[in-house]
Amino acid sequence: MGNYAVIMAGGKGERFWPWSRNDFPKQFLNLIGERSLIQQTFDRLNGFFSPEKILVVTGKAFLPLVQEHLSELPRNNIVVEPLGRNTAPCIGLAALYLLKKDPDPVMLVLPADHLVINEKAFLSCIGRAMELASNEDVLVTIGITPTRPETGYGYIEKAEPALAKDPMVYRVQRFVEKPDNQKAREFLDSGLFLWNSGIFAWKARFILKKIKKHLPLLYKHLQEIDQYLGTEKETEALAKLFPKVPEISIDYGVMEKEPKTLLVQGDFGWDDLGSWAALAEHSPRDKNHNVSKGKHLSVDTKDCLVYGQEALIATVGVSNLAIVQTNGIVLVCSMDQAQDIKKLVNQLKAEGMEKYL
Amino acid sequence: MGNYAVIMAGGKGERFWPWSRNDFPKQFLNLIGERSLIQQTFDRLNGFFSPEKILVVTGKAFLPLVQEHLSELPRNNIVVEPLGRNTAPCIGLAALYLLKKDPDPVMLVLPADHLVINEKAFLSCIGRAMELASNEDVLVTIGITPTRPETGYGYIEKAEPALAKDPMVYRVQRFVEKPDNQKAREFLDSGLFLWNSGIFAWKARFILKKIKKHLPLLYKHLQEIDQYLGTEKETEALAKLFPKVPEISIDYGVMEKEPKTLLVQGDFGWDDLGSWAALAEHSPRDKNHNVSKGKHLSVDTKDCLVYGQEALIATVGVSNLAIVQTNGIVLVCSMDQAQDIKKLVNQLKAEGMEKYL
Numbered sequence: 001m002g003n004y005a006v007i008m009a010g011g012k013g014e015r016f017w018p019w020s021r022n023d024f025p026k027q028f029l030n031l032i033g034e035r036s037l038i039q040q041t042f043d044r045l046n047g048f049f050s051p052e053k054i055l056v057v058t059g060k061a062f063l064p065l066v067q068e069h070l071s072e073l074p075r076n077n078i079v080v081e082p083l084g085r086n087t088a089p090c091i092g093l094a095a096l097y098l099l100k101k102d103p104d105p106v107m108l109v110l111p112a113d114h115l116v117i118n119e120k121a122f123l124s125c126i127g128r129a130m131e132l133a134s135n136e137d138v139l140v141t142i143g144i145t146p147t148r149p150e151t152g153y154g155y156i157e158k159a160e161p162a163l164a165k166d167p168m169v170y171r172v173q174r175f176v177e178k179p180d181n182q183k184a185r186e187f188l189d190s191g192l193f194l195w196n197s198g199i200f201a202w203k204a205r206f207i208l209k210k211i212k213k214h215l216p217l218l219y220k221h222l223q224e225i226d227q228y229l230g231t232e233k234e235t236e237a238l239a240k241l242f243p244k245v246p247e248i249s250i251d252y253g254v255m256e257k258e259p260k261t262l263l264v265q266g267d268f269g270w271d272d273l274g275s276w277a278a279l280a281e282h283s284p285r286d287k288n289h290n291v292s293k294g295k296h297l298s299v300d301t302k303d304c305l306v307y308g309q310e311a312l313i314a315t316v317g318v319s320n321l322a323i324v325q326t327n328g329i330v331l332v333c334s335m336d337q338a339q340d341i342k343k344l345v346n347q348l349k350a351e352g353m354e355k356y357l
Numbered sequence: 358m359g360n361y362a363v364i365m366a367g368g369k370g371e372r373f374w375p376w377s378r379n380d381f382p383k384q385f386l387n388l389i390g391e392r393s394l395i396q397q398t399f400d401r402l403n404g405f406f407s408p409e410k411i412l413v414v415t416g417k418a419f420l421p422l423v424q425e426h427l428s429e430l431p432r433n434n435i436v437v438e439p440l441g442r443n444t445a446p447c448i449g450l451a452a453l454y455l456l457k458k459d460p461d462p463v464m465l466v467l468p469a470d471h472l473v474i475n476e477k478a479f480l481s482c483i484g485r486a487m488e489l490a491s492n493e494d495v496l497v498t499i500g501i502t503p504t505r506p507e508t509g510y511g512y513i514e515k516a517e518p519a520l521a522k523d524p525m526v527y528r529v530q531r532f533v534e535k536p537d538n539q540k541a542r543e544f545l546d547s548g549l550f551l552w553n554s555g556i557f558a559w560k561a562r563f564i565l566k567k568i569k570k571h572l573p574l575l576y577k578h579l580q581e582i583d584q585y586l587g588t589e590k591e592t593e594a595l596a597k598l599f600p601k602v603p604e605i606s607i608d609y610g611v612m613e614k615e616p617k618t619l620l621v622q623g624d625f626g627w628d629d630l631g632s633w634a635a636l637a638e639h640s641p642r643d644k645n646h647n648v649s650k651g652k653h654l655s656v657d658t659k660d661c662l663v664y665g666q667e668a669l670i671a672t673v674g675v676s677n678l679a680i681v682q683t684n685g686i687v688l689v690c691s692m693d694q695a696q697d698i699k700k701l702v703n704q705l706k707a708e709g710m711e712k713y714l
Contacts, residue, residue, distance in 0.1 A: 299700045313687045314701050317694030325687050330670045337674030343656045344671050356669055
């Protein structure tokens with residue numbers, strides 16, 4: 001029984017438009033620090049998992065980027081989805097791959113594009129989750145101790161402690177969708193709710209069993225795909241069969257229907273970096289509380305994030321803005337409305353301006 | 358005695374940085390409408406003055422631009438200053454040029470880069486000024502009926518009406534520097550103060566007489582220069598002698614010392630377009646009160662001026678900003694601090710970043 005990490009790296013990351021583009025999504029950006037987010041995720045796992053024990057699932061278009069960013073990763077450890085179908089199919093496919101390598105693999109599943117500040121605490125938390133997942137047939141999820149009434153995350157309500165000997169492991173009461181401001185405040189004050197991190201641990205055989213139970217159509221298609229994996233017909237079969245699988249998240253498709261899930265509480269400076277505002281929160285700031293990349297000249301400017309790729313960006317008398325210049329695009333966005341970049345992206349699609357995406 | 362217009366086109370226009378650059382100042386920009394400001398100034402005068410009767414004074418570096426923008430203007434009607442020395446030397450030099458063409462020229466002097474909305478009222482006003490300047494030896498200045506408590510302009514206080522038959526012509530009480538907010542409000546409420554437009558009319562001989570009286574050193578250098586004008590040594594002599602003349606404005610050097618000046622009150626939708634904010638005030642706006650040039654995509658954006666040269670500019674949740682993208686530079690500036698662009702320009706100079714100017 002081997003331990004594996006599965007990095008999900010198929011996301012589009014429209015929330016960092018225009019720094020992220022369709023052909024260059026968030027996980028490949030060095031939004032914070034000098035290494036890209038996927039590199040930081042890999043580095044963080046490396047040591048706990050050898051490169052041979054790390055699997056990356058990504059989209060067809062991103063294969064060259066994954067190879068470039070993760071040169072230590074064996075080519076055979078990159079699983080290529082012909083198109084994105086959300087997390088349940090991605091995880092099911094990864095489980096099948098691992099079962100080709102190992103009779104009873106335990107898998108840690110995590111997104112490629114999250115921020116973790118305290119790596120030691122992170123490793124300790126995932127170590128605990130992997131141990132639980134090895135010991136019995138159980139789904140394990142990691143919940144993050146919340147530090148603010150965040151409305152951008154889903155929450156998990158804790159039930160009773162699951163283990164006498166470990167105060168950080170709980171049963172799950174329920175999964176909750178993104179709350180409004182008031183609910184988020186109540187969640188924080190109660191001390192009973194954790195942020196849903198999207199990080200999981202389980203045996204590959206066990207998650208497939210649960211997919212079979214809750215998502216039988218997905219399971220059927222995965223079974224079909226399975227016979228071609230590792231053969232020369234693999235790519236062709238995936239291209240033909242994968243588009244047929246239902247598009248559904250593992251949370252919605254499986255986790256919410258599994259009351260016996262274990263919850264490991266973690267507190268390691270985590271953020272899913274869901275917006276320019278979130279990025280600014282976690283970046284080092286200058287004396288005027290600005291975050292800058294590239295050439296920035298300012299007069300009376302504070303609380304701004306200024307990312308310039310080629311241009312000199314000059315600011316006068318402004319505050320609380322994200323200003324991003326890259327490759328023929330300039331974005332000027334209020335930090336308070338950073339989520340509304342999605343509306344811009346939709347406008348670009350609606351007006352046939354896909355070349356800017 | 359002929360009537361001439363002298364367009365002063367030597368300004369640098371740093372207040373429209375980065376749309377204006379050292380090698381492409383404000384008067385050559387089409388900030389508003391399809392024609393550049395100098396073209397609009399020329400067009401406005403054309404008809405009242407034939408092209409042969411229009412003189413343009415500009416800097417050496419701008420000669421090709423003047424020729425390109427004003428193709429109808431005879432080459433001999435462009436006076437080239439080897440460097441800028443403010444308005445008094447410019448006007449003195451223009452007076453000497455005109456006296457080579459005409460024994461007793463009357464000259465209208467005006468900047469190249471102002472906005473005039475009502476051209477008919479403008480022409481009627483300058484016609485009246487030229488008539489006054491022709492009839493007697495007098496300095497005539499044009500004052501604009503103020504429409505707001507503007508702190509960015511100098512003012513002229515009216516004294517008694519000068520002519521029984523014309524209620525728009527006054528004696529001058531005094532010239533006043535740019536006021537603070539409270540003074541500007543008092544000026545507006547009093548009805549006695551007009552904006553100093555920087556537009557003048559007088560005989561060339563008479564302004565030279567006044568320069569001789571108030572600026573004797575300038576007069577002395579102009580006399581020296583005069584012997585070379587129209588000869589093959591003109592350019593060489595100007596290059597050698599013009600740098601020696603004192604740098605001083607006609608307002609400060611002459612007008613403020615001449616109590617007998619006549620003041621013609623005009624009301625023709627005038628603005629000196631001294632900032633992005635002033636430009637926005639006078640530009641047509643869309644339903645969200647935005648002014649755009651180039652490609653602009655917006656979500657929840659109002660009261661902004663967005664000028665893009667090459668890039669797509671996307672805005673989310675912002676208001677009251679000037680956003681200007683051109684040739685490797687992006688400016689994001691609060692409309693309320695549009696005057697502080699000068700501070701940026703000074704920073705660029707201080708940091709050896711002249712290539713951006």
